[in-house]
Amino acid sequence: MNFDLILRIGAKLVLPFILLFALYVQFHGDYGPGGGFQAGVIAASMVILVSITFGLQNARRIAPQGMVETMVPLGVLIFASVGVAGLAMGKNFLDYSVLSGDPRHGRHLGILLVEAGVFVTVSGTMIALFYAFVERGR
Amino acid sequence: MSAVRTFIEHYNYVITILLMMAGLYIVVARGNMVKKLVGLSIFQTSVYLLYIEPGKILGATAPILDPAFKVYSNPLPHVLILTAIVVGIATVALGLALVVRINEAYGTVEEDEIFERDRDA
Amino acid sequence: MSAVRSQLPILQVLVPLLGAVLVAFLRRGTSAFALTLVVSWILPFVAGAMLLQVLATGPISYALGGWAPPIGIEYRVDVLNAMVLMLVSTVGAVIMPFAYRSVAFELDDSKEAWFYSMYLLCLAGLLGVAVTGDAFNAFVFLEISSLSTYVLIAMGPDRRALLSAFQYLIMGTIGATFYVIGVGFLYVLTGSLNMVDIAARLATVGPDQGQAVLTALAFITVGLSLKLALFPLHAWLPNAYTYAPSWATAFLAATATKVAIYLLVRYYFSIFGVAIDIRSLPIGDFIVGLSIAAMLVASFVAVFETNLKRMLAYSSVAQIGYITLGIGLANQAGLTGGLVHIVNHALMKAALFLAVGAMFYRAYTVELKDLAGIGRKMPLTTAAFTIAGFGLVGTPGTAGFISKWYLAVGALDKGWWLLVFLIVGSSLIALVYVGRVLEVVWLREPSVEIAKVRDPPLSMMAPLIVLTIATIYFGFDTEWTAGVASTAAKSLLGGLR
Numbered sequence: 001m002n003f004d005l006i007l008r009i010g011a012k013l014v015l016p017f018i019l020l021f022a023l024y025v026q027f028h029g030d031y032g033p034g035g036g037f038q039a040g041v042i043a044a045s046m047v048i049l050v051s052i053t054f055g056l057q058n059a060r061r062i063a064p065q066g067m068v069e070t071m072v073p074l075g076v077l078i079f080a081s082v083g084v085a086g087l088a089m090g091k092n093f094l095d096y097s098v099l100s101g102d103p104r105h106g107r108h109l110g111i112l113l114v115e116a117g118v119f120v121t122v123s124g125t126m127i128a129l130f131y132a133f134v135e136r137g138r
Numbered sequence: 139m140s141a142v143r144t145f146i147e148h149y150n151y152v153i154t155i156l157l158m159m160a161g162l163y164i165v166v167a168r169g170n171m172v173k174k175l176v177g178l179s180i181f182q183t184s185v186y187l188l189y190i191e192p193g194k195i196l197g198a199t200a201p202i203l204d205p206a207f208k209v210y211s212n213p214l215p216h217v218l219i220l221t222a223i224v225v226g227i228a229t230v231a232l233g234l235a236l237v238v239r240i241n242e243a244y245g246t247v248e249e250d251e252i253f254e255r256d257r258d259a
Numbered sequence: 260m261s262a263v264r265s266q267l268p269i270l271q272v273l274v275p276l277l278g279a280v281l282v283a284f285l286r287r288g289t290s291a292f293a294l295t296l297v298v299s300w301i302l303p304f305v306a307g308a309m310l311l312q313v314l315a316t317g318p319i320s321y322a323l324g325g326w327a328p329p330i331g332i333e334y335r336v337d338v339l340n341a342m343v344l345m346l347v348s349t350v351g352a353v354i355m356p357f358a359y360r361s362v363a364f365e366l367d368d369s370k371e372a373w374f375y376s377m378y379l380l381c382l383a384g385l386l387g388v389a390v391t392g393d394a395f396n397a398f399v400f401l402e403i404s405s406l407s408t409y410v411l412i413a414m415g416p417d418r419r420a421l422l423s424a425f426q427y428l429i430m431g432t433i434g435a436t437f438y439v440i441g442v443g444f445l446y447v448l449t450g451s452l453n454m455v456d457i458a459a460r461l462a463t464v465g466p467d468q469g470q471a472v473l474t475a476l477a478f479i480t481v482g483l484s485l486k487l488a489l490f491p492l493h494a495w496l497p498n499a500y501t502y503a504p505s506w507a508t509a510f511l512a513a514t515a516t517k518v519a520i521y522l523l524v525r526y527y528f529s530i531f532g533v534a535i536d537i538r539s540l541p542i543g544d545f546i547v548g549l550s551i552a553a554m555l556v557a558s559f560v561a562v563f564e565t566n567l568k569r570m571l572a573y574s575s576v577a578q579i580g581y582i583t584l585g586i587g588l589a590n591q592a593g594l595t596g597g598l599v600h601i602v603n604h605a606l607m608k609a610a611l612f613l614a615v616g617a618m619f620y621r622a623y624t625v626e627l628k629d630l631a632g633i634g635r636k637m638p639l640t641t642a643a644f645t646i647a648g649f650g651l652v653g654t655p656g657t658a659g660f661i662s663k664w665y666l667a668v669g670a671l672d673k674g675w676w677l678l679v680f681l682i683v684g685s686s687l688i689a690l691v692y693v694g695r696v697l698e699v700v701w702l703r704e705p706s707v708e709i710a711k712v713r714d715p716p717l718s719m720m721a722p723l724i725v726l727t728i729a730t731i732y733f734g735f736d737t738e739w740t741a742g743v744a745s746t747a748a749k750s751l752l753g754g755l756r
Binding site for chain 1: 273321
């Protein structure tokens with residue numbers, strides 16, 4: 001039981017920082033190594049840690065099954081919509097320069113939005129995979 | 139001697155090829171489906187190395203423009219391999235999901251036992 | 260209008276991809292089917308518009324994200340891939356109505372929406388492989404289509420579907436990894452991933468790097484041969500086609516291997532053929548040898564199969580042999596025959612698998628012995644099976660005859676008399692396995708169970724009839740099959756060094 005206590009307190013201490021680090025990796029992707037994929041995996045690892053230490057029920061309160069299953073296509077939809085925005089403005093698919101008056105600023109914004117989509121899909125997929133495997137054999 | 143020299147100078151490619159052969163061998167030789175997936179994963183990882191190695195330039199830095207640096211490594215292999223890693227993860231995850239389902243349906247993940255059970259059925 | 264016209268290449272991939280995402284949100288079988296049907300029917304018009312444009316004005320180039328090739332990813336459409344795009348999207352659209360009842364019959368309600376989502380993802384992947392002009396992008400699309408294919412197969416009702424999906428996953432991934440190793444060699448050699456650019460730069464690499472070029476060629480050949488099930492790398496195919504849901508089998512048999520064949524043709528004739536003297540290499544003869552083995556051995560195995568779906572799967576391996584034979588011959592008539600057989604085989608095999616799917620829908624079995632006399636109870640379905648079956652044999656008056664005619668002419672142009680006899684011989688074996696089925700379904704007395712069945716509803720009959728009519732129609736009017744294939748073959752061979 002004592003080990004359990006250390007685990008629980010330790011996890012509680014670490015959890016917010018995992019999410020913070022995920023967000024750091026997400027938004028630092030423009031200037032250094034990082035981006036939506038890595039950040040999504042880190043964010044998903046937080047939910048997985050919750051599930052391991054506090055049980056699946058608690059993890060499901062943070063990330064319900066329905067939400068996770070929606071996140072997977074939602075991220076792709078965000079990605080595709082950013083691309084379609086280029087189409088709608090008369091440029092080619094995924095041409096981000098139309099998103100703002102200044103093409104360079106537009107490209108920056110486009111990558112940020114696309115990375116947000118990647119974040120949503122990757123974290124959703126990782127959590128969905130974890131749930132799918134954890135539930136088997138129960 | 140020159141052959142040995144080439145061999146040692148390209149040690150990274152030697153490692154890559156060893157991994158490649160090891161992975162492929164496991165896929166072919168093992169009957170356990172989880173081990174097959176492990177082999178497949180090693181095989182794919184060796185390809186990641188194959189791409190990354192030529193992209194690195196000794197003494198070069200990450201390709202983020204900065205007046206302090208002159209030589210940059212090639213970023214394209216990394217981008218390609220990030221994509222390939224995603225594909226690899228999807229493949230292994232799907233493979234493991236299939237193994238779980240197969241285990242539920244047959245009660246084993248050994249290929250020869252599965253074939254036996256299908257013959258009996 | 261011109262704004263839409265310039266965006267056609269991306270729409271080919273974007274529409275099914277968005278469709279797959281929206282279907283994943285729906286999660287209800289009927290509405291998922293409706294959306295899938297709409298999406299499937301948009302695509303042939305997109306592909307058709309591109310085909311007309313390409314025939315009139317030459318290749319279309321589309322720069323993704325506005326980044327000019329070779330830096331950005333380029334979508335490049337010429338006659339060859341316009342033909343493949345047209346084929347894949349048309350087959351997907353025509354057989355879609357069949358899916359409604361067939362999928363509802365064979366799958367749990369909860370899985371239906373996922374099935375359609377995976378189908379659209381697979382379609383996006385296949386069309387993506389065909390439309391892209393970027394070697395690595397092709398790998399990604401290849402794996403998108405393959406991964407969704409594994410899921411489609413695993414959804415089959417039998418537990419052996421899981422096993423065949425797993426085996427296909429192992430083989431398919433090895434194939435894709437071999438392909439990506441080959442692309443890696445090309446990238447290190449040329450520093451480019453754009454297919455046109457690779458071809459141009461490959462022509463200038465020094466003679467001391469010839470070994471590396473050949474290594475790339477070998478890896479890509481083996482990798483794609485696994486994906487397209489070239490004999491003897493076809494081991495995954497019979498099980499996968501046998502245990503997948505009937506409709507998925509029809510779709511995959513008609514399209515999935517064809518797209519891999521397209522990619523192989525693209526590499527041989529538009530990349531390696533342009534850069535090096537590919538005809539001086541023994542690779543053409545090697546492929547001809549394997550194709551002959553496929554035509555004879557796989558047809559022979561099909562004769563002894565008792566499961567209709569498995570018999571047709573082995574027949575697919577044999578028919579792929581005809582297509583690769585045309586690639587190996589690499590002369591005008593031979594390549595035309597191979598390319599036109601991509602189209603003709605897709606139409607005939609889709610019709611055959613749909614007919615078997617319809618029989619399963621009514622009679623709950625695809626074992627030949629249990630289907631005795633079904634022709635009297637399901638006359639339209641069995642008639643469609645018969646006509647498409649004769650197409651498979653290559654009877655004059657069907658599309659299959661056209662392909663074999665061109666292949667035979669191609670063999671004669673090379674002076675290979677024996678090959679003509681082998682083509683005829685393997686057609687005779689096909690006659691045996693098709694004839695064996697026809698004897699059982701038409702001439703035997705129906706059993707008690709079979710006596711109760713009747714032809715399936717219109718939504719299933721209509722695609723079957725359309726495909727059967729196409730099998731006969733393209734046996735007479737070859738302008739849009741052999742004509743287009745001949746144009747494609749001419750431009751491919753014209754670019755060879």
